[in-house]
Amino acid sequence: MGIDGKGQVFTVSLDKRYVVPCVMNTIKNPDLALKLAMRCNCQGVEVLFDPNPGENSPNLVKDYTPRSILELSKKCCKLGNCRIASVLLWICGSVAIQKFVSDNSLNVTLNSDSYKRQFANEISEEIGSLFENFSRYHDVYDCCFSYGPNDLKYAAEEAEKCIKLLEEFKLSDEKRKELENIEFE
Structure with a gap:
């Protein structure tokens, strides 16, 4: 655009x-x-x-954290809207990576999906693998595959593990320098 x-x-x-x-x-x-x-x-x-989600609006994002977006994805999946659920899974992962960058005051710019995947893998192999596992559901949804609620339930579990690992990851000074020196552009 x-x-x-x-x-x-x-x-x-x-x-x-x-x-x-x-x-x-x-x-x-x-x-x-x-x-x-x-x-x-x-x-x-x-x-x-929705700028003012009500307390009794369980299907709305009340804040824009990875966990709240993940919960909305799960609700969409339960309602049978797997397409929106898969999009929300990607948004959840994208927000989790951006939150990690922000929380750790990293000087990196991740302008594309592939840079976010590369960055997740650079943090740790486990985080990169989990990130790739759940984000692929969004990538191929528009192609010839269609996933059902059980597939997306598995992807949501992977997303939850990834979010937890990102939140608990202790960034050393050495790792910080390594991440900031990688060209993601």
Whole structure:
């Protein structure tokens, strides 16, 4: 998607695999982001943009932490919307990696999905493997495969393990320097 300096959209790619990550990471105007996601037939994505989720709204993201997005993915899966559940799994993983970078004040830029995968693997093989396991469900969902609730339940378990390992990972000064010296661009 191309946006000019005034915030006007001048080109749009309607590839659904890229819409939600673009909307979540690029567009700072929630109304515009929601309109774009809805235009691309990403039904259910409106729950990500509710500015005032109520206490009695169990299907809404109450905060934008990896765990709350993972819980929403599980709920979507239980409701039978495996497509949205798989997208939310990817968002959950993406947010978990960005949170790790932010929490550890790392000076790295991860501008693509492949950079996030590479970064997860550079943290540790175990984290990289878990990240790859659950994120692949989103990658191939638009291809010829279709996953059911049991497959996504397994992927959610892998995501939960990955989030836990990222939260518990103790970053040494040596590892910090190593991660910051890798070119992810």
